[in-house]
Amino acid sequence: MRKRKQIEEAIFMFLLRVSTYSLIAILAFIIVIIFVKGFGALNPDMVLKTPKGGFYYGGEGGVLNAIVGSLYIAVGASVIAIVLGAPAALYINVHLVRHKRTRNVIRYLLDALWGIPSIVYGAFGFTLMLFLGMNASLIAGIVVVALLITPIVVRTFDEVLSTIPIGLHEASLALGSTNTEMAFKVLFKQGLPGFITAVLLGFGRGIGDAASVLFTAGYTDLIPTALDEPAATLPLAIFFQLGSPIPEVRERAFAAAAILTIIILIISLSARILSKRYSRSNIR
Amino acid sequence: MIPYIIPSEGTNDLGHDSDLSLRGNGSQPVVRVKNLNVFAGEHHILKNINLEIPRNKITVLLGPSGCGKTTLLKCMNKLTDLYKELKVSGSIYIDDDDILNAQGYIPEIRQRMGLLSQRPFPLPMSIFRNVSYGIKLKGISDKKLIAHNVEKYLREVGLWEEVKDRLNQPATSLSIGQQQRLCLARGLAVKPHIILADEPTSALDPISSKIIENLFKELKKNYTIILVTHVLRQAVRLADNVVFMYYGEIIEQGPPERLFNEPATEKLKEYIYEGN
Ligand SMILES: Nc1ncnc2c1ncn2[C@@H]1O[C@H](COP(=O)(O)OP(=O)(O)OP(=O)(O)O)[C@@H](O)[C@H]1O
Ligand SMILES: [Mg+2]
Numbered sequence: 001m002r003k004r005k006q007i008e009e010a011i012f013m014f015l016l017r018v019s020t021y022s023l024i025a026i027l028a029f030i031i032v033i034i035f036v037k038g039f040g041a042l043n044p045d046m047v048l049k050t051p052k053g054g055f056y057y058g059g060e061g062g063v064l065n066a067i068v069g070s071l072y073i074a075v076g077a078s079v080i081a082i083v084l085g086a087p088a089a090l091y092i093n094v095h096l097v098r099h100k101r102t103r104n105v106i107r108y109l110l111d112a113l114w115g116i117p118s119i120v121y122g123a124f125g126f127t128l129m130l131f132l133g134m135n136a137s138l139i140a141g142i143v144v145v146a147l148l149i150t151p152i153v154v155r156t157f158d159e160v161l162s163t164i165p166i167g168l169h170e171a172s173l174a175l176g177s178t179n180t181e182m183a184f185k186v187l188f189k190q191g192l193p194g195f196i197t198a199v200l201l202g203f204g205r206g207i208g209d210a211a212s213v214l215f216t217a218g219y220t221d222l223i224p225t226a227l228d229e230p231a232a233t234l235p236l237a238i239f240f241q242l243g244s245p246i247p248e249v250r251e252r253a254f255a256a257a258a259i260l261t262i263i264i265l266i267i268s269l270s271a272r273i274l275s276k277r278y279s280r281s282n283i284r
Numbered sequence: 285m286i287p288y289i290i291p292s293e294g295t296n297d298l299g300h301d302s303d304l305s306l307r308g309n310g311s312q313p314v315v316r317v318k319n320l321n322v323f324a325g326e327h328h329i330l331k332n333i334n335l336e337i338p339r340n341k342i343t344v345l346l347g348p349s350g351c352g353k354t355t356l357l358k359c360m361n362k363l364t365d366l367y368k369e370l371k372v373s374g375s376i377y378i379d380d381d382d383i384l385n386a387q388g389y390i391p392e393i394r395q396r397m398g399l400l401s402q403r404p405f406p407l408p409m410s411i412f413r414n415v416s417y418g419i420k421l422k423g424i425s426d427k428k429l430i431a432h433n434v435e436k437y438l439r440e441v442g443l444w445e446e447v448k449d450r451l452n453q454p455a456t457s458l459s460i461g462q463q464q465r466l467c468l469a470r471g472l473a474v475k476p477h478i479i480l481a482d483e484p485t486s487a488l489d490p491i492s493s494k495i496i497e498n499l500f501k502e503l504k505k506n507y508t509i510i511l512v513t514h515v516l517r518q519a520v521r522l523a524d525n526v527v528f529m530y531y532g533e534i535i536e537q538g539p540p541e542r543l544f545n546e547p548a549t550e551k552l553k554e555y556i557y558e559g560n
Contacts, residue, residue, distance in 0.1 A: 098368045167405040170363050171467070174399035175418040176391045176474055185417070190408040281454030282408045 034261060038254030046255050051221040056241070058248040063256050068223050069231035070260070072138060074207035077145035081202050084146075085153035086195065090183040092154075093161040107158065113151035119211035121148045126215040136218025139227040144216045148209065149202035156201055160194025161187060168283060190282055193275035200271040204264050210235035234260040288424050288475075290432045314339045314478055314508045315360060320374035320384075322355055322364070322532075329355050331532040333374070337478075337525075342500060342509045344519045344540075347529035348555065353512045356529070357480050359384070360510070361394045378478070395422070398471025398507075400481040404463035406455035407470075411447050414455045414466055418474035437469040441499060461492030468499065479509045485518065497522060516559035520544060528552050 035042075045062045052061035096103045125144035134140055164187060172186040173179075188195070210233070218230035219240070234256055241253035315337035322330040330352045337343050345353045355364070362383050364370045375382045383393045395418070407414050415434040424430055434451075438444040443465045447458070455466055464484060471479065481500075485493035500509055500522060513519055519526065523540040530551050536543060547553045 097366055100368050165405065166366060167401055167403065168407070169366050170358075170399065170401065171405040172407065172417075173363060173366070173391070174361055174394055174397070174480075175470065176395035176421050178391050181421065186407055281410065281456055283406060283456055 031261060034254050034257045038251060038256075038258045041248070041251040041255035042258060046252070047259060050223060055221070056244065056249060058246050063232075063234070063237050063252070063259070065221055065223050066232040066234045066237035066256065067259060067263075069138070069141075069217065069220075070207050070234040071263075072224065072231060073141045073145055073213065073217060073233060074203050076138075076142035077149055077206045078199055078203045080142070080146035081150040081153040082199055084150050085157060085198070085202075086188065088154045089157040089161055089191075090187060092158055093164075094179050094183040094187065107155070110151045110155050110158075114155060117211070118148055118209045119214075122212045122215050125212070129216065135228070136216060136230045137228045138217060138224045138231040141213045141217025141231055141233070142227075144212050145206045145209065148212050149206045152205060153198045153202040156198035157191060157195050160191045160198070164190050165283070189278075193279040193282070196271050196275040196278070200267060203267055207263065208235060208260065210239055234263075288419065288422075288429055288433055290429055312339070313337055314379065315510070316375075316377040317356075317360075318375040318377070320356075320359060320376060321372070322352070322359065323371040324367075324369045329370075329532055330359070333534060335527065335534060335537070337508060337510060339508050340504055340506070341524035342504050342511055342522050343525040343527060344523040345510065345512045345527050345529060346516075346519060346555070349514075351529045352532045353529060354482050357482050357510065357512060360480060361397045361399060362390055363399075391421075395474045396476050397478040397480050398468070398474070398476040400464065400468055400471065400479065400484040402483045403487045404460060404467045406458070406463050406466060409455065410452045411455050411458065411466060412451040415470045415473050418470055422474060433473055437473040438466075440472060441465040441469040442495060443469060459492075461488050461495070464488060464492065464496065465499075468496070472503075477507055479503065479507050481509065481511045483512055483514060486514070493518075516556065528555070 045060070047062060047067060048064060049060070049062035050065045051063070052059055055061040092103055092106060096106075121144050125140060125147075129135070129140050168186065168190060169182065172182040177185065213231075213233045213236065217233060219232050219236050220230045221232070222229070224231045237256045238253045238260070241249045241256065244250055244253075313336035315335075317333050317335040320330055320333040320335075321328070333356065345356065347353055355370075358364050359372060360376055360378070360383070364372050372384060374384065376384050378393050378396055381389075381393050383390060386393060407417055409417070412434055415437055416430050419430050419433055424433075435444060435448075438447060443462060446462060447466075450457070455463060458466060464487070468479075468484075479500075485496050488496065497518065500511070503509065504524075511519075511522065513522075520540060525537070526540050526543045527537040528535050528543065528549075528551075535549050536547065536552050543552065544556060547556060
C-alpha cells in the first residue's frame with residue numbers, strides 16, 4: 001500500500017515537472033530562435049536609426065521609428081487605461097457591493113470586450129476615423145489600443161480587489177472612511193501590486209498587437225512629432241519585413257521581434273520588482 | 285467633537301480627554317436598539333431585538349455560535365451595508381442619532397465607535413499611518429499634532445515602547461497580538477466613546493489576551509465597551525452587564541452576579557454548565 005502511494009507520488013511529481021518545464025522550454029525556444037535569426041541585424045543602427053532610403057531592400061537604417069511609435073502608443077494607451085480602469089474597478093467593488101446584478105452585468109460585458117479580437121477594434125476605430133474625417137494617426141492608435149486594453153486592466157484589477165478580505169473593508173469603514181476614501185486610500189493600496197500586474201498585462205497586449213494599429217496608427221518611416229501624425233509600430237515592422245523576399249530584410253524582422261521581446265521582458269521585470277515592493281505592507 | 289490638542293509642558297498628556305465622560309447625559313444609555321430585525325433571505329438572523337447599553341460599562345454578549353452576536357455588533361455601526369444579502373430594519377440610536385436611518389453622516393457616527401474584530405486587520409500601510417489614518421480623516425493635518433496623538437494612543441495600548449523604533453515599518457510586520465493592540469490604538473485615535481469588540485482575544489495567546497483584558501478594565505472608565513466572547517471566564521472577569529442571546533433572540537440580560545449564579549432560563553443554565 002505504502003509502496004503504491006510512493007510510486008503514484010513519483011509519477012505525479014514527474015508529470016508536474018514535465019508540464020512546468022516544457023512551458024519554460026517553449027519560451028526559451030522562441031527567444032533563442034528570434035535572437036539567432038535576428039542576430040545578424042541586431043546592431044546599434046537598428047535601434048538608433050530610422051529607415052533610410054532603400055531600407056526595405058536591404059539598405060541602411062533601423063527601426064527606431066517603430067520602437068518610438070510603439071512606446072508612444074503603448075504608454076499613451078496604458079495611461080488612459082489606468083485613468084479609466086482604476087476608478088472603474090474600485091467602483092465595481094465598493095459602490096456596487098449591494099447591487100449584485102448590475103455588478104454581474106458589468107463584469108460580463110467587460111469579459112466580452114476582453115474577448116473581442118483586436119482586428120475588430122481596428123475596424124471599429126477605422127470606421128470611426130472615416131466618420132470623423134481623420135487620417136491614420138498616433139492619437140487614433142492610442143485611443144483604439146486603449147479601448148483594447150482597458151477591459152483587461154479593469155477586470156484584472158477587479159479580480160484582485162474582489163479577493164481583499166471583507167475585514168479590511170470593515171476596518172476602514174469603522175474608522176470613519178467614506179466609501180470613496182476606503183476605495184482610494186485603503187483598497188487601492190492593498191490592490192496596488194495586482195494593479196501593477198493588470199497594467200503590465202494591458203501594456204504587453206497593447207505593444208504587441210498589430211491588428212488594432214494597422215488601420216488606425218498607420219505606418220511611417222518618420223518618428224511622429226505630433227498626435228495627428230501617423231506612427232510606425234514594432235508588430236507592423238515585423239509583419240512588413242517578414243514578408244520580404246530579401247534575406248537581410250527578413251533578418252531585420254527577427255531583430256525587431258527581439259527588440260519587442262526585450263521591451264516586454266524589461267517591463268515585466270520592473271513590474272515584478274515594483275509589485276513586490278508595494279506588497280510589503282499588505283495583509284494576506 | 286473633542287479637539288485634538290498637544291498639552292503644554294508638564295501636564296500629563298497620557299490621560300483621557302477630560303470631557304469624554306461628560307458626553308451626553310451620564311445615566312442615559314449610549315446605544316439603544318429598537319425593534320431590530322435582520323434577514324438573510326428567509327433566514328431570520330435577528331428577531332426583534334430591543335436592547336439598551338449602559339454608559340461606561342462593559343456589556344458582554346454571550347450565546348452559542350451562530351446566534352447572531354457578530355451580526356448585532358455589525359448592525360451597531362452599520363457595517364451590514366457591506367453584505368448585500370442582509371436586510372436590516374429597525375433603529376439603533378447611537379447617543380441620539382439613529383445610525384440605521386441616518387442619511388449622509390454615517391461615517392461620522394461610526395467614528396463614535398471603535399471596532400476590534402476577531403482577527404486584526406491592519407491597514408496596508410506603516411504602523412504610524414495605521415494610527416494616523418483616522419486622525420487625518422477627521423481633518424487634522426498638523427504633522428506635530430498627528431505625531432503627538434499617534435504616540436499617545438500607542439502608549440495607551442502599551443505598544444509604544446515596542447514599536448517606537450520601527451514606526452515606518454509595515455503594520456503586518458508585527459505579531460498578531462501586537463497587531464490587535466495596534467487596531468485598538470487606531471480605533472481609539474478617532475476618539476470614539478464606544479468600543480465594539482468581537483472576540484478580540486480569540487486569536488491571541490494568553491499573555492496578549494490578558495493585556496487586552498486589562499486594557500478594557502482601564503478603558504471602561506472612559507468608554508462604553510460591548511464585548512462578544514466565548515470565554516465564560518473572561519465574561520465573568522470583565523462583565524458589568526450580560527446579554528445572553530439564543531438563535532437571534534435576547535433571552536436574558538442583567539448583572540453578571542445574577543445571570544451567572546442564578547440563570548433564569550434552561551438555555552443559559554446549560555450554556556454556563558457547558559462553559560465550565
Ligand atoms: N452575510 C450573511 N449571509 C447569510 N447569513 C448570514 C450572514 N451573516 C451571518 N449569517 C447567519 O446569521 C447567523 C448569525 O451569525 P453571526 O455571525 O452573527 O453569529 P455569531 O453569534 O457571531 O456566531 P459565532 O459565535 O460563531 O461568531 C448565522 O446563522 C449565520 O449563518
Ligand atoms: Mg461571531
